[in-house]
Amino acid sequence: MLSRKNLARTSSEPGKTRQINFYNVDNSFYFVDLPGYGFSKMSKAEQIKVGEFIEHYLSTRKPIALIVFLIDIRHSPTENDVMMYNYIINTGFPCLVLANKADKLATTKVDKAVADLQNELNPLKDLKFLPFSSEKRIYSEAVWKEVDKSIGM
Numbered sequence: 001m002l003s004r005k006n007l008a009r010t011s012s013e014p015g016k017t018r019q020i021n022f023y024n025v026d027n028s029f030y031f032v033d034l035p036g037y038g039f040s041k042m043s044k045a046e047q048i049k050v051g052e053f054i055e056h057y058l059s060t061r062k063p064i065a066l067i068v069f070l071i072d073i074r075h076s077p078t079e080n081d082v083m084m085y086n087y088i089i090n091t092g093f094p095c096l097v098l099a100n101k102a103d104k105l106a107t108t109k110v111d112k113a114v115a116d117l118q119n120e121l122n123p124l125k126d127l128k129f130l131p132f133s134s135e136k137r138i139y140s141e142a143v144w145k146e147v148d149k150s151i152g153m
Contacts, residue, residue, distance in 0.1 A: 066150035073099035073113045103133035
């Protein structure tokens with residue numbers, strides 16, 4: 001989202017990042033990148049530890065202006081997606097859901113894919129779901145408008 005490649009410190013394998021990255025954006029706000037929850041390469045014990053780590057951060061860090069939840073636009077929500085979505089909703093924090101990897105779909109199919117994800121996760125449609133592509137940086141203008149609204153800019 002910050003339009004800078006290699007800004008985040010990531011592990012060499014997906015699902016292995018275990019740290020929180022903080023980014024000061026123009027001395028106006030912090031963008032905080034939490035570890036992913038897919039846990040594809042972690043043992044059950046590591047999954048629990050990272051889950052507790054994320055939960056501790058979210059429950060003790062105030063104020064949080066917005067949680068930006070990324071989900072893969074190409075697939076139905078996984079069990080982990082649903083679990084994390086429900087957890088975020090229960091925190092009471094404002095949330096924006098980004099249907100990431102929108103560049104992997106034909107432009108004509110993006111809106112339907114976003115609508116399908118929203119129907120599965122948020123049938124009340126009380127949260128905003130937007131397409132996004134971190135790789136191609138398309139759809140970012142609408143996303144940043146929502147972020148700006150949340151942080152009062």
